[in-house]
């Protein structure tokens with residue numbers, strides 16, 4: 001049996017999404033900016049796709065939704081543009097991010113820090129969450145941006161973006177949220193969240209890889225990251241990824257249709273699975289369930305290196321992760337576990353199981369049996385587990 005429980009890394013493309021994309025590879029392959037029928041036959045499908053995307057995040061018509069190549073590009077764009085517009089010009093000197101942002105925000109923040117910007121990294125609390133008050137405590141009249149993710153990719157922890165948005169509005173500071181792990185799992189509504197910028201990525205909600213987006217509120221315009229032609233109103237140059245945009249539109253529509261299933265049925269399956277995992281001795285989950293996206297579990301098995309557990313799971317055909325896929329090669333401990341101050345033993349033992357609407361009960365039952373066997377086997381050979389005090 002093969003079981004895919006790494007849906008926070010990427011998801012299967014929904015067959016209906018694939019079906020809608022297919023004509024745009026070998027039949028309707030025109031460049032939308034050309035002046036012939038090969039181009040014009042792409043216009044209506046692109047328009048329909050953009051409408052689905054606007055509707056999916058409840059973006060008003062007057063605001064912009066710009067298609068990018070991925071969330072990494074969207075996140076880079078916001079931070080770098082703010083740097084060029086506010087920091088380099090000397091109007092402001094400071095940004096605020098959480099200490100557990102995805103590397104596409106974190107590395108960009110570090111880069112602009114190296115260019116002279118002051119960066120505040122907001123700490124997470126013992127539940128792996130951000131306290132909105134900490135944003136208020138750190139905002140100054142020199143703050144050019146607050147960037148706090150909507151849901152954490154490692155724990156699934158949902159951050160208080162609505163409250164943070166209100167604080168930013170009060171101080172008139174632009175607010176960006178990386179909603180990559182939220183779209184399709186919890187309601188995402190740019191009008192009720194008071195956000196100025198919102199990042200999303202199609203491959204996290206059963207759309208194709210290589211296409212994402214950035215919502216930009218009117219009045220909070222950015223300067224382009226990619227200069228060139230007039231595509232996307234000159235905001236993001238480069239020939240449009242027609243198939244990708246069509247696919248993202250369809251995936252967004254389906255994600256909204258499936259939201260109740262995700263929030264009720266996937267959550268119920270996740271909760272049951274988690275209950276069973278927690279029956280295994282010496283297991284820990286950081287963020288409370290009701291404060292998490294419905295599909296995610298980050299669980300530590302004391303005494304077992306995350307990579308060793310992944311090996312056993314993989315041998316049994318099960319895909320999970322030790323955290324963010326981008327950081328999977330560095331063998332560092334999980335950044336969220338570190339940030340909550342977990343001891344070194346525990347910080348290396350986290351495993352992320354992330355479900356999707358395609359996950360079945362049978363798959364979870366099978367995974368549970370494999371996990372139990374792996375825990376037994378790996379603890380028998382674990383020196384750190386054998387000598388754990390007070391156990």
Ligand code: C6P
Pocket residue numbers: 008009010069070071072073102104149151152153154178180181201212323324325326327
């Ligand atoms: N997180 C994970 O395993 P791209 O691939 O550029 O469209 O998405 C990047 C990204 C940005 N923000 C968040 C919150 C994310 O979770 C991701 C992707 C994957 O957690 C791969 S590193």
